[in-house]
Structures are given as structure tokens and as C-alpha cells.
Amino acid sequence: MDVLNSFLDYLQNTYQSKQTIKSYFLDVSQFIEYKKTYEVNEQDINAYILFLSKSKKSPSTIKRKLSALSVFYDYLKKSGVYNFNFDSIVRPKSSKPLPKFLDIDETITLIENIQSLRDKSIIFLLYASALRVSELVNLNIEDINFSNNTIFITRKGNKQMSVPTSPKALKTLKDYLGDRKNGPVFLNKYNKRLTSRSIENIVKKYAKNSLLKDISPHTLRHSRATHLLNNGMDLRILQRFLGHSSILATQVYTHLSLQDLVKAYDAFHPLSKKD
Numbered sequence: 263m264d265v266l267n268s269f270l271d272y273l274q275n276t277y278q279s280k281q282t283i284k285s286y287f288l289d290v291s292q293f294i295e296y297k298k299t300y301e302v303n304e305q306d307i308n309a310y311i312l313f314l315s316k317s318k319k320s321p322s323t324i325k326r327k328l329s330a331l332s333v334f335y336d337y338l339k340k341s342g343v344y345n346f347n348f349d350s351i352v353r354p355k356s357s358k359p360l361p362k363f364l365d366i367d368e369t370i371t372l373i374e375n376i377q378s379l380r381d382k383s384i385i386f387l388l389y390a391s392a393l394r395v396s397e398l399v400n401l402n403i404e405d406i407n408f409s410n411n412t413i414f415i416t417r418k419g420n421k422q423m424s425v426p427t428s429p430k431a432l433k434t435l436k437d438y439l440g441d442r443k444n445g446p447v448f449l450n451k452y453n454k455r456l457t458s459r460s461i462e463n464i465v466k467k468y469a470k471n472s473l474l475k476d477i478s479p480h481t482l483r484h485s486r487a488t489h490l491l492n493n494g495m496d497l498r499i500l501q502r503f504l505g506h507s508s509i510l511a512t513q514v515y516t517h518l519s520l521q522d523l524v525k526a527y528d529a530f531h532p533l534s535k536k537d
Contacts, residue, residue, distance in 0.1 A: 265300060265343060266291060272337050289330035300334075300344060307331070307351050308509060312497070315513045324510065363485040366532055368473055373533075375472040379438035381464050384448060384456075387413075387435065388465070388479050390428035390533065392486040392504055394418075395458045395479045401447040403439060408432055417505040425503060426527040487515045493530045503527070 269290060273283045294300055296310060307328075314324050328351060338344040364372065369389060376382040388398055397415045405414040411432055412424045439447070446455035461479055469477045483504075491500055501512040 265338070266294065268341070269334060269337055273333075285326065286330040286333055289327045290334045293327070293331060300338065302346060304350055307348075312509050315497075315509060321510060321513070362475075362477060362481050363488045364473070364475075364477070364481065365485075366489060368475075369482075369485055369489075370533070372468060372472055376468055379434060380448060381468065383431065383435040383438045384461060384464055385468060385482065386431040387427060388461075389482040389486050390431040391415075391425050392483045393479075394483065395461050398448070398461060398479070399456060399458050403442060403444050403447055406432070406435065406447070408436060419507070421505060423505060425505075428533050430533065484515075487512075489532060490527075490530050491515050493532060495530045 266287075270283075270287050273286055277283050277286075293310060296313070297306060311324060311328075314327065319327075332348045332351075335344070335346045335348040339346070373382060373386055373389070376385060384398065387393060387401075388395075391413060393415065394417070397417060400416065401413065407413065407424070411429050412426050414422065414424050416422050435447070448456040448461075450456050450460065465477060465479050465482065469475050469481075487500060487504060490503070491497070495503075497509065497512055500515065501509050504512060506512045
């Protein structure tokens, strides 16, 4: 393909490192062989990222390939051949150690050994809907839809979405709320909204008492994602459920419409089954 030959000339005139030239040219060639064209959109690039992930490519390898494609599309744009804004593509972050997670039996033990309705609801919701602490703290009663088992939350980047939760978790929550119809969901003894620090202390207290483990609220989020994936949930649906902007953020758990999401959740979540 002529565009590849001209890109190789560009690399040789721009970079001194033979290894960089070889790697970038090979990465771009492989992408065009995969796509059969250099004309793409953001969905095409995300699909390629997912393909690389499923092919067991490491985040660092994917990041390098995306860098090569960024150089390629910048070259095409400058040359007047093709205009595609590669800056909109979310890049993988540097690898971090995986957070701890609980197995199913530990999760059930943790939840069932809590007598306080408030604290049980907190831990149940953190797990069942894979909530971040900030999302739980900011919940208002008006955000809970008891009729279709969903909650409305604001996620990172001020993204608002409804996510499914466990009917059992909502039953516990309804018992805790009693006659309250509006305002913050979780209150302290002064009837003020609980803080993130308070939630963290609650999780640590019960995990230490029943499991002899030191965990954080994020451990429950990670546990939920791991259990869903291990039970067969599609990575794309899991990405949507967790609110990840990039499939690469969801890939860490591999060691649509709201209706589709609720159906998938009911099918795969081990604690969503009704008695």
C-alpha cells in the first residue's frame, strides 16, 4: 500500500532509532492488515483495543501500538491524505497492582453477619452495584428506583447513569429507610449525610470482625466485577456497568442499554437471585 511506503519514508526521516522505526511501521502495518483500510472512526480503534486485549496483549504493548497509530494518523493529517483526530482515544494507564478481592463465600459471610440495617445496606450496595465510595455517599432516596431495582448515580467525569442492583440489597435498604421518602440515603447519628471516611471505617470494621481481613470499599467494587466476569458477563457489558470510559480499564478484571444491563446483571450476578 502506497500510504504505508510513504509513512515508512516519513519515519526514516523523522526518527533516528531503527527500533522505533521498525516497531512503529510494524504496528501500523498490523493494524491496516486487521482493518483492511486506514479510514477509521473512534469505534474502530476501540474495537481494535478490545481485539488486542482478548489476544492477551499487555497494557504496555497496547499503549505502544496506540502511540504508533497516533503518529501515523498525525502524518496522514499533515500530508492531507486523511483527517482523523486520534487525541480522542483513551490510552491505557500504567500498570498498577490489582486490588484485593473477596471470593463469593467471603462476600456472603461479610454481608450476612451484619445486624445493623444501615451498615448492611451500605456494604450490600457497594458490592451489588460496584459503587465507588463517593457514589454511595452522594446517594439520595430519590435516586433509588425500587420498582425496577436500579439506582441513579453520578460517576467520574460527572457522568450520570442508572445501574442495576440486587433486589435483596434494596429490600434491606427499604427496611433501613422506613418512612423516609427523600434526602440523603445514609445518615449518621446526628441525621447528617455520612462521609466517605465513615463508610471506609464501617467496611473495615465488619471485614475485620467477620473475615479477619483489612479491606476497603474499593475491594467490594473489585470483588463484584471479578465475580460477574467469572460468571460469564461480557467484557463490554461489564465496562458499561462499571462506568469505565475505556475497555482497557475493565481489562484489569480478566486475570448497551440499561434494559440489557439489567438483564445481564440478573442472569450473572450470584446474589441477585430471589429466594
